[in-house]
Amino acid sequence: MSAQRNIRTNFSFYPPQDDPGAWHATLDSLERALREAFPEPTVEYRKSGIHGMTVLDFEIELAPDVWVDGTAAMPKRDYAYITLTDVTADEAAVFATWLRDSFAPAPHLVHFASSLAMANGAEAPWPLPPGGDTTEIQEALRRHLGSFDTP
Incomplete structure (x- = not known):
């Protein structure tokens, strides 16, 4: 099954479309949260060349020798x-489990999309499961990818 391939893509996380301010977050609050949750994150502020706004680039270690980059x-x-x-x-x-459980003010306020989905014309974010552990979120993300991935 294609969903079991665990392909690489970009994942984006958002507040609900009908409440884009639901996280009540700032880049500063995200930086603080990343520094508290992950050992020695690398963080850097820069101007986005696309929209001209300030963004936060970060690199965090999710597990020993498992690093991810984000913006x-x-x-x-x-x-x-x-x-x-x-x-x-x-x-x-x-990351999504941490975001839902430790950063977002309520577990139902995290939605996600992937580059794979967007490349296939699906732009609407999916809701992240508001409960369950990382395994349940892995399954939801894999189902999402599986609905767009072709072998």
């Missing part, structure tokens, strides 16, 4: 997104 934009308190670059569903699920 977050929170240009105003009513909009946010965080993208992980070139990750598997399993890697993204570890």
Whole structure:
């Protein structure tokens, strides 16, 4: 089954489309949360060449020798997104579990999309399971990829 391949893609995480300010987050609050949750993260602020806004680039160690890169934009308190670059569903699920359980103010406020889905014309984010452990989130992310992946 293609969903079991655990391919690499980009995953983006968002507040619900009908409440884009639901996280009540800033880049500073995300940086603080990353520093508290992950050992020795690398963080850097830069101007996005696409939108001209300040973004936060980060690299975090999810597990020993498992590093992921991400970019977050929170240009105003009513909009946010965080993208992980070139990750598997399993890697993204570890981050998504932390995001849902430790950063978002409520577990039902995290939605996600993937580059694979967007490349196939699906732009609407899927809701992250509001309960369950990392394994359940891995399964949801793999189902998502499996609905777009072709062997």
